[in-house]
């Protein structure tokens with residue numbers, strides 16, 4: 001089966017070229033499970049006694065490689081889409097993952113989901129590459145579950161809140177790294193788990209039993225009435241928080257009242273808010289804005305552009321249904 005991707009490109013001379021890339025899809029790619037009745041099991045790497053087979057998302061590989069190298073984690077499917085993303089983002093982690101896949105003592109199997117006719121997914125109109133890849137991971141997980149049947153649980157491991165929600169909606173077993181590791185009943189493994197970033201599942205979802213790790217203490221939420229009054233008086237600005245995908249320590253709040261984006265730096269300042277949450281923020285005094293970044297104020301003094309720095313925030317997290325999750329006051 002042949003899929004072709006085409007796009008138009010303009011040359012330096014101004015000519016418009018149509019570029020067609022051919023992508024062959026196959027139906028002879030094996031699943032790697034020894035118990036499979038359909039595939040050739042000579043190349044199988046996943047153990048016949050495995051009751052659970054894990055599929056990892058890219059961030060789990062990037063963030064949890066120390067954990068993955070522990071022999072307690074085995075019977076893992078490494079999707080080619082994940083392998084490619086890891087290669088592009090961190091070569092050292094990529095090499096460690098490849099070493100796991102080629103280690104005969106371990107049970108890591110590389111599955112070419114991008115070349116399998118049942119698991120290849122085409123980007124939808126308006127879909128970002130990240131969303132497309134997350135979807136490809138879910139499609140492959142679902143394929144494994146149906147391919148292997150009910151005797152084996154195929155479990156997607158993801159700390160991405162949105163991906164996990166979509167997986168569950170689609171009937172896929174999905175767990176966070178922490179939940180899965182806890183289910184193994186080996187408390188020492190928890191020390192290898194790297195904690196989620198703000199765009200991932202919340203710390204509250206992940207009850208951490210290790211006293212040494214209970215260091216992040218968030219400042220108390222403010223009452224909703226106070227936040228509402230603050231918004232009316234123009235002290236607080238409301239908008240949707242968007243976490244920088246490549247830097248979890250930076251986020252933006254597009255504010256209508258300011259007419260531009262407010263930049264929030266540091267996870268402390270984002271305090272328990274997720275990407276997509278509606279938040280209320282209070283600006284730091286102007287003299288505390290970081291210099292060196294453009295800062296423009298219109299003549300009437302109202303339009304602020306590109307505010308950098310640790311912003312003093314009275315932080316109110318309203319979720320999508322507008323119920324308050326609570327508000328908090330933050331230090332700059």
Ligand SMILES: [Zn+2]
Pocket residue numbers: 030031032033036037038039147
């Ligand atoms: Zn199979």
